[in-house]
Amino acid sequence: MTDVLPVGERRQLAPPVDDSGVLGWIRKNLFSSWGNGITTVVLIFAVGWILAGFLDWAVLTANFTAASGSECRGYGACWALIREKYRYIFFGSFPYEQHWRPLFAVIAMLAMLVLSADRRMWNWRLLVIWGVGSFVTFLLMFGQIHIPLSLMLTVALILGGAGMSLRKLIAGAGEMNAYRALAAIGLAGLALRIAGVLPGWSLAIAPLDYVETSLWGGIPVTIILATYGLAFAFPYGVLLALGRRSNLPLIKGLCVGFIELIRGVPLISLLIMASVMLPLFLPSGTTIDKFLRAQVAVILFAGAYIAEVIRGGLQSLPKGQFEAADAMGLNYMQKTLLIILPQALRVVIPPLINTFIGFFKDTSLVLIIGIFDFLNTANQALVDPNWAGFPGEVYLFAAFVYFVFCYSMSRYSKYLEVELNKGTHR
Amino acid sequence: MAANAARDLSSAASVIELRAVNKWFGQFHVLSDINLDVREGEKIVICGPSGSGKSTLIRCINRLEEHQAGDIVVHGVTLSNDVKNIEAIRREVGMVFQSFNLFPHLTILDNLTLAPIWVKKMPKKDAEEIAMGLLKRVRIPEQALKYPGQLSGGQQQRVAIARALCMRPKIMLFDEPTSALDPEMVKEVLDVMIELAREGMTMLVVTHEMGFARAVADRVIFMDRGEIVEQNEPEEFFANPRNERTKLFLGQILHHH
Numbered sequence: 001m002t003d004v005l006p007v008g009e010r011r012q013l014a015p016p017v018d019d020s021g022v023l024g025w026i027r028k029n030l031f032s033s034w035g036n037g038i039t040t041v042v043l044i045f046a047v048g049w050i051l052a053g054f055l056d057w058a059v060l061t062a063n064f065t066a067a068s069g070s071e072c073r074g075y076g077a078c079w080a081l082i083r084e085k086y087r088y089i090f091f092g093s094f095p096y097e098q099h100w101r102p103l104f105a106v107i108a109m110l111a112m113l114v115l116s117a118d119r120r121m122w123n124w125r126l127l128v129i130w131g132v133g134s135f136v137t138f139l140l141m142f143g144q145i146h147i148p149l150s151l152m153l154t155v156a157l158i159l160g161g162a163g164m165s166l167r168k169l170i171a172g173a174g175e176m177n178a179y180r181a182l183a184a185i186g187l188a189g190l191a192l193r194i195a196g197v198l199p200g201w202s203l204a205i206a207p208l209d210y211v212e213t214s215l216w217g218g219i220p221v222t223i224i225l226a227t228y229g230l231a232f233a234f235p236y237g238v239l240l241a242l243g244r245r246s247n248l249p250l251i252k253g254l255c256v257g258f259i260e261l262i263r264g265v266p267l268i269s270l271l272i273m274a275s276v277m278l279p280l281f282l283p284s285g286t287t288i289d290k291f292l293r294a295q296v297a298v299i300l301f302a303g304a305y306i307a308e309v310i311r312g313g314l315q316s317l318p319k320g321q322f323e324a325a326d327a328m329g330l331n332y333m334q335k336t337l338l339i340i341l342p343q344a345l346r347v348v349i350p351p352l353i354n355t356f357i358g359f360f361k362d363t364s365l366v367l368i369i370g371i372f373d374f375l376n377t378a379n380q381a382l383v384d385p386n387w388a389g390f391p392g393e394v395y396l397f398a399a400f401v402y403f404v405f406c407y408s409m410s411r412y413s414k415y416l417e418v419e420l421n422k423g424t425h426r
Numbered sequence: 427m428a429a430n431a432a433r434d435l436s437s438a439a440s441v442i443e444l445r446a447v448n449k450w451f452g453q454f455h456v457l458s459d460i461n462l463d464v465r466e467g468e469k470i471v472i473c474g475p476s477g478s479g480k481s482t483l484i485r486c487i488n489r490l491e492e493h494q495a496g497d498i499v500v501h502g503v504t505l506s507n508d509v510k511n512i513e514a515i516r517r518e519v520g521m522v523f524q525s526f527n528l529f530p531h532l533t534i535l536d537n538l539t540l541a542p543i544w545v546k547k548m549p550k551k552d553a554e555e556i557a558m559g560l561l562k563r564v565r566i567p568e569q570a571l572k573y574p575g576q577l578s579g580g581q582q583q584r585v586a587i588a589r590a591l592c593m594r595p596k597i598m599l600f601d602e603p604t605s606a607l608d609p610e611m612v613k614e615v616l617d618v619m620i621e622l623a624r625e626g627m628t629m630l631v632v633t634h635e636m637g638f639a640r641a642v643a644d645r646v647i648f649m650d651r652g653e654i655v656e657q658n659e660p661e662e663f664f665a666n667p668r669n670e671r672t673k674l675f676l677g678q679i680l681h682h683h
Binding site: 318320321323324325326327328329330331334338339342343346 | 488489490509513516517519520521523525526527528529530531540541544545589590593
C-alpha cells in the first residue's frame with residue numbers, strides 16, 4: 001500500500017519497475033541465480049557465525065567488574081581491565097589527581113578542530129580559534145607558561161610588519177598607524193633587548209603545577225603530535241610543492257632535495273635522528289625538549305609527503321589557468337593564492353586526507369624514542385602482572401579509539417568535497 | 427561594409443611596435459623578423475595556417491611568450507624581463523583565449539572583479555558596478571552569480587571578453603576566440619567583438635572568421651612559416667591576394683564559407 005501523495009510530489013516518484021520494493025530488491029541483487037543465491041546464503045551464515053562468536057566473547061560472557069586479572073579467567077572479554085586502566089591508557093603518567101587537565105586539554109583541542117572544520121570559520125576567526133585553543137591546551141598540559149619578553153617583541157614586530165605590508169592599500173589611517181606603532185615597539189624593544197638595556201624578563205602565567213613533557217602520555221600526546229604536526233606540515237608542504245615548481249634553480253633544487261631525502265628514509269630513523277643524534281650536534285648545555293624534537297621530525301616528514309600530494313594538484317590544473325591569471329596582470333602571490341591553490345587543493349582533498357589519516361596513525365612510532373602516545377600507554381597497561389594476558393581487549397579498545405578519529409576525518413573529507421564543489425559542476 | 431576604409435588611421439599614434447622580432451621553439455624558428463606597427467584604434471585580423479606563428483605573435487605582446495631577439499614596444503614601454511614592466515603592460519592589454527580560461531572556482535561576477543580589485547586595488551563595490559555594466563553589454567547580466575561550468579561555451583567566451591574589459595584595457599588581444607565554440611554560438615561572440623570594434627578599441631584578432639575580418643578589420647595580415655607574408659586592407663586582401671601562399675590559403679578556407 002502506498003500513501004496518497006499530493007499531485008506535485010506524485011509526479012516525482014520513480015517509474016514502476018519489477019524489482020521495486022524490498023523483496024524485489026532482494027531477488028534482483030541477492031538471489032538472481034542459483035550460484036548467486038548459494039553465495040548469499042553462505043556469506044550470511046559466515047558473517048552471522050563470526051558476529052555471534054564475537055558478540056558472545058565481547059558482551060554475553062564478558063567480565064566488566066573483576067578486581068584483578070585472575071578473576072577474569074574463564075570468561076570472555078575482560079573489559080574489567082579497561083575499566084581498571086582507562087585513565088592510564090588515556091592520560092599516561094600525568095599526575096593522577098591532575099587528570100582533569102589533559103582531559104580538558106583534549107576537549108579544548110577537539111573543540112578547536114571541530115570549529116575549524118566549519119568552512120564559515122576560514123578567515124580571521126581561524127587565527128583566534130587556534131590561538132585561544134592552543135593557549136588553553138598548553139596551559140593545561142604544562143600548568144605554567146613563561147612568555148619571554150623577546151618573544152613578545154618579535155610577535156609585535158611580525159604582526160606590525162605583516163599588517164603594514166598586507167593591508168597597505170585597504171587599511172584606514174588609524175589602522176595603519178596601529179601597525180606602525182606595533183612594528184616600531186617590536187623593533188625598538190628587540191634592539192634594546194639585544195643591546196642589554198632591557199632585562200631578560202618573562203611573563204609568567206602559572207596557575208597550576210608544572211608538568212614536564214616527559215610525564216605527558218596517552219591521547220593528548222597523540223592528538224598534539226598529529227594536530228600540530230599536520231597544522232605546520234600543511235603550509236610547509238604547500239611551500240615545498242610551490243618551490244618544486246619554481247623557475248629558480250636554487251629553490252627548486254633545495255625543495256626537490258629535501259623532499260627526496262625525507263621520503264627516502266623511514267620516519268623511525270628520522271625520529272631516532274631527532275632524539276639521539278641531534279643532541280650530539282648541539283652545543284653542550286643547550287637542550288631541546290624531546291617532545292618538541294619528535295614534533296619537528298613529524299612536521300618535516302609529513303611536509304614532504306603533503307608537498308608531493310599538492311604537487312599532483314598543481315599539475316592537474318590546465319596551463320590556461322596560469323596564463324589567464326598572468327594576462328590579467330596578477331603577480332605571483334596573487335596568482336598562487338587566488339587562482340592556483342584554491343583549485344589545486346580542491347582536487348587533492350581525498351589524497352590529502354588520506355595522508356593526514358596515515359600520519360595520525362604514524363604518530364604512534366614515537367614510542368621508539370620513549371614518548372608515551374596513546375598506543376604506547378595502551379601497550380604499557382599490559383605490563384601489570386596482575387592483569388597479564390589480555391592483549392586482545394586492550395588493542396581492540398585502542399583500535400576503536402583510533403578508528404573513531406580516522407573515520408571522522410574520512411567523513412569530513414567527503415563533506416568538504418561536496419561543500420567546496422557546490423555550484424561548480426565540472 | 428566598406429566603412430572602415432574611410433577611417434584615416436595614418437595620423438594616429440602607434441600603440442604597439444614590433445621591430446625585427448624573432449623567436450625559436452628549440453630549433454624551430456617560429457617568428458622570423460616580424461615588423462609590425464599597430465595604431466591606436468586599429469583593428470587587425472591575423473590569419474594563416476596552423477603552426478604559422480600567429481598565436482605566438484600576439485602572445486609575445488603581453489609576454490605570455492618571450493621573444494628572443496628584436497624589440498616589442500607597447501604604449502611606449504619596451505618589453506623586458508623586468509616584472510614590474512611586464513605587469514604594467516598586462517594592465518593595459520586584455521586577452522581572450524581560445525579555451526576561455528575562466529576560473530571555475532569563482533562565480534562569473536568574481537571572475538570579472540578579481541583583477542580590478544587585486545591589480546588596480548579598486549573598491550569591491552566599484553568593481554562590481556563596472557562588472558555588471560559589462561555583463562549587460564555582453565548580454566548575460568542574469569548569469570552573474572553562476573559558475574563558469576554552468577554556462578554554455580558562447581556565454582563563457584562572452585564572460586571572458588567582459589573579464590578582460592573589466593581592467594579598462596587600451597588594447598585587446600583575441601587568440602582564436604571562436605575556434606572552440608559550437609557553430610551556433612560563434613555569432614553571439616562575434617557580435618560582441620564587432621560592437622567592441624565599432625567603439626574604437628584597438629584589437630589584434632587571430633581568427634579564421636573572414637566575415638569578421640571584412641566587417642571590422644582595418645588590415646588583414648597573413649602569416650605563414652613564422653613570417654608576415656602579406657598585409658592589406660580587407661577588400662584588397664580578399665579580392666587581389668598577391669602572394670601564392672596567400673592565394674592557396676584563402677582558396678582553402680573560403681571554399682567552405
